[in-house]
Amino acid sequence: MAEKAKGDLLVRLSRIDRRILFLIIFVCVAVPLLTGAKMKMSITQPVKGLYDAIDGLQPGSYVWLAADYDPGSMPELYPMNIVLLDHLFARNIKIISASLWAPGPPMAQRAFDAVAPKYGKQYGIDYVNLGFKEGREAVMLSAAEDLRRTFPRDFFNTPWESVPMLQDIRSLRDAKMIVSVSAGYPGVKEWIQQVGTRYGMRIGGGVTAVTAPEMYPYIQSGQLTGLLSGMKGAAEYEQLIARPGLGIAGMVAQSCVHIMVVVFIIFANVVYLIEKTRK
Amino acid sequence: MKLIKPAAILLVLVILASLVAGGRLSPGILGTWVAALLTLAIFSFLYKDNRIYKLAEHLFIGVSAGYSVSLEYWNVFRPNLWDPLVRGLHHVTMAHVFSLGGFSVHLPYFPGMLLLFPFALGLLLFARFSARLAWLSRWSIAAMVGSYAGLAMIGALQGDLVAQVRANMIPLVAAGSLGGIRASGNADDLIFAFLRLIQNPLIIFGLISTLVYFFFSREHKGSLGVVSRIGVWFLMISFGASFGYTVMSRVSLLIGRLHFLMSDWLRVIP
Amino acid sequence: MRTEVPVAIAFIAGMLMIVSLFVPHPVISEPASVVRGWAIIITGFAYVLGVANIARISLGVLRKRGKDWEYKFVLLAALAVMIVLGIGLGIRSGSAFDWAYQNLYVPMQSTMFSLLAFFIASAAYRAFRARSVEATLLLVTAAIVMLGRVPISEHIWGRFPDFTEWIMEVPNMAAKRGIMIGAALGGISTGLKMVLGLERSYLGGG
Numbered sequence: 001m002a003e004k005a006k007g008d009l010l011v012r013l014s015r016i017d018r019r020i021l022f023l024i025i026f027v028c029v030a031v032p033l034l035t036g037a038k039m040k041m042s043i044t045q046p047v048k049g050l051y052d053a054i055d056g057l058q059p060g061s062y063v064w065l066a067a068d069y070d071p072g073s074m075p076e077l078y079p080m081n082i083v084l085l086d087h088l089f090a091r092n093i094k095i096i097s098a099s100l101w102a103p104g105p106p107m108a109q110r111a112f113d114a115v116a117p118k119y120g121k122q123y124g125i126d127y128v129n130l131g132f133k134e135g136r137e138a139v140m141l142s143a144a145e146d147l148r149r150t151f152p153r154d155f156f157n158t159p160w161e162s163v164p165m166l167q168d169i170r171s172l173r174d175a176k177m178i179v180s181v182s183a184g185y186p187g188v189k190e191w192i193q194q195v196g197t198r199y200g201m202r203i204g205g206g207v208t209a210v211t212a213p214e215m216y217p218y219i220q221s222g223q224l225t226g227l228l229s230g231m232k233g234a235a236e237y238e239q240l241i242a243r244p245g246l247g248i249a250g251m252v253a254q255s256c257v258h259i260m261v262v263v264f265i266i267f268a269n270v271v272y273l274i275e276k277t278r279k
Numbered sequence: 280m281k282l283i284k285p286a287a288i289l290l291v292l293v294i295l296a297s298l299v300a301g302g303r304l305s306p307g308i309l310g311t312w313v314a315a316l317l318t319l320a321i322f323s324f325l326y327k328d329n330r331i332y333k334l335a336e337h338l339f340i341g342v343s344a345g346y347s348v349s350l351e352y353w354n355v356f357r358p359n360l361w362d363p364l365v366r367g368l369h370h371v372t373m374a375h376v377f378s379l380g381g382f383s384v385h386l387p388y389f390p391g392m393l394l395l396f397p398f399a400l401g402l403l404l405f406a407r408f409s410a411r412l413a414w415l416s417r418w419s420i421a422a423m424v425g426s427y428a429g430l431a432m433i434g435a436l437q438g439d440l441v442a443q444v445r446a447n448m449i450p451l452v453a454a455g456s457l458g459g460i461r462a463s464g465n466a467d468d469l470i471f472a473f474l475r476l477i478q479n480p481l482i483i484f485g486l487i488s489t490l491v492y493f494f495f496s497r498e499h500k501g502s503l504g505v506v507s508r509i510g511v512w513f514l515m516i517s518f519g520a521s522f523g524y525t526v527m528s529r530v531s532l533l534i535g536r537l538h539f540l541m542s543d544w545l546r547v548i549p
Numbered sequence: 550m551r552t553e554v555p556v557a558i559a560f561i562a563g564m565l566m567i568v569s570l571f572v573p574h575p576v577i578s579e580p581a582s583v584v585r586g587w588a589i590i591i592t593g594f595a596y597v598l599g600v601a602n603i604a605r606i607s608l609g610v611l612r613k614r615g616k617d618w619e620y621k622f623v624l625l626a627a628l629a630v631m632i633v634l635g636i637g638l639g640i641r642s643g644s645a646f647d648w649a650y651q652n653l654y655v656p657m658q659s660t661m662f663s664l665l666a667f668f669i670a671s672a673a674y675r676a677f678r679a680r681s682v683e684a685t686l687l688l689v690t691a692a693i694v695m696l697g698r699v700p701i702s703e704h705i706w707g708r709f710p711d712f713t714e715w716i717m718e719v720p721n722m723a724a725k726r727g728i729m730i731g732a733a734l735g736g737i738s739t740g741l742k743m744v745l746g747l748e749r750s751y752l753g754g755g
Binding site: 313317321324337338341347350359360401414424425427429433436440446467481488489510513515517521522523524525532539 | 562588596620625627636692699717740744751
Binding site for chain 2: 019022025026029030033034036072073074075076102103131132133134135136137138141151152153157189190192193194196197198208209210212213217220221222223229230231232246249250253254257258261
């Protein structure tokens with residue numbers, strides 16, 4: 001009788017109102033954020049690969065930073081944008097930023113406004129935001145041939161000839177590396193397919209965790225120099241360059257929720273097995 | 280009576296706008312409160328579908344659609360089409376095309392004239408709204424589809440097919456992997472040395488078995504069936520990995536929103 | 550005219566893109582570059598077409614006072630205000646358009662996507678069952694990856710993150726590569742069929 005009662009309780013628990021599950025998840029995120037707890041972590045090879053590639057660039061060289069994301073992916077990709085700018089500016093790399101996603105340029109500009117003053121970097125001399133261009137792969141190839149024709153004006157509608165750092169640039173291929181912070185299509189994959197492989201350019205990526213597993217074949221083939229995956233990737237990079245941000249701040253909350261989801265899966269399957277055995 | 284609610288909303292908006300215009304309310308503070316209330320409105324869906332969520336949802340669709348149109352105007356239409364055409368129209372000349380038996384044919388020409396073609400094709404897209412003229416939009420669609428089909432093809436060919444097949448041509452035993460087993464000092468090192476030893480054969484066989492699974496021209500029986508089944512196991516591992524990463528991704532988005540509410544709005548965390 | 554001209558346009562545009570990879574000579578690369586520029590412009594119009602369609606449908610509901618017509622009014626009002634602010638007053642930092650983007654668009658889209666965290670956790674609890682060997686393999690891998698990707702796993706086993714990384718780099722990579730090659734072959738054949746006019750479903754009605 002006691003066994004059956006316990007089994008019934010487990011079965012009832014397995015059919016609990018989902019709003020209680022939502023509340024548990026909310027608590028798992030809110031409490032760690034409130035306590036401000038932080039955790040150190042080991043650095044994975046894909047993150048180290050990107051760090052080494054950027055660290056090896058000559059000061060004064062150009063990097064193309066593609067801000068191919070929207071507010072829906074901001075918590076994962078904006079910290080990456082920030083920490084990459086930190087590293088690039090610290091190495092005195094000149095940055096040309098553009099976006100194949102309409103919401104990208106304001107977020108890229110927000111990141112520039114947050115980081116550039118810390119290093120005394122000036123718009124138009126050390127970095128430029130070329131804005132958004134619709135056309136996906138066509139824009140990539142067009143930029144690789146003639147950047148001025150593709151982006152005749154920057155995000156602020158300033159004509160090409162009025163931006164000092166663009167006068168030495170003919171095409172995207174003048175950059176030593178492309179770093180794409182992307183939320184999906186078009187993004188890192190398309191940069192690899194259209195520009196990286198065709199012109200032999202080095203590509204580094206920052207992607208949402210959803211798309212990260214698909215990038216591993218490109219890492220193994222050498223088409224992708226390095227990769228930041230999701231908020232954890234941003235956290236690892238923040239730790240590497242000793243600039244803690246939202247990435248590191250979110251890791252304890254992330255850990256709590258992951259453990260809770262694993263507990264959910266294990267509990268639900270234990271109950272499933274009990275029910276199956278009874279039948 | 281029906282107009283009271285929209286009138287009240289309009290009144291609140293007018294009051295807020297005049298407070299901001301008069302410098303009595305900082306746009307930053309107003310913006311944070313608006314963002315926070317909209318965030319809570321959307322989160323209210325978790326309790327149940329409700330009118331406030333629906334209002335926020337439709338507001339979002341309108342705002343995002345209007346945002347896209349404005350961006351297209353300033354980032355594509357003006358710099359890539361309109362401005363070059365207008366500049367060119369200031370330099371119209373009569374260009375000699377050909378001569379025939381004493382007659383010379385001249386046609387008007389201006390720099391950037393070819394842009395009239397994509398302009399026309401772009402406008403033809405809107406023919407879709409007319410049942411009688413909708414067939415004209417096919418020309419524009421064909422131009423887009425043809426271009427992007429060609430681009431996608433060459434991208435898939437050089438970036439995915441050739442490069443990935445080449446990258447899988449690796450030795451069955453990675454150099455130094457046997458030595459790694461002998462040199463292992465502890466249990467962890469031994470485990471990872473073993474994983475490194477089986478790495479290459481797993482990659483080779485994993486790819487082959489996955490491709491065999493997708494080969495549907497023959498029934499998956501016998502040895503083909505066995506290899507196909509192993510391919511399914513590799514696929515399940517990759518789907519499990521993808522699911523784990525998807526959970527990670529979604530949780531990160533929630534962390535971002537709660538961080539905004541607690542930090543920027545309520546200011547209970549730095 | 551209704552079929553032959555679009556098929557010819559698709560053929561010319563597509564073949565220019567394909568041949569430009571193999572023939573870098575200006576006689577091919579220059580026209581290909583021009584066509585790419587045109588594709589950028591036409592795609593911009595296509596974007597606006599999508600928005601115009603949303604407006605047309607919403608106006609229809611509003612006129613007939615259909616279901617949820619009040620919400621359609623809000624949608625159209627927001628659309629109109631954003632277009633007036635953006636095209637009329639500009640999109641620079643600090644503008645009213647920028648304010649609307651930062652305080653309406655950004656929080657709403659971020660929140661919409663963050664709802665998924667709750668639903669995926671709920672789905673993990675209520676729906677994911679190890680009913681077969683394959684499903685068990687999927688769930689076990691998911692659990693290992695979820696634990697291995699957070700710093701707390703290093704307290705369980707110091708090499709947990711390395712083991713997770715091995716799963717990503719070996720079995721996951723092999724399967725993803727198989728999917729990628731299969732998709733590439735499918736994409737190449739479909740693209741070729743479209744360019745050669747054997748596949749005409751994209752022409753649709755009209």
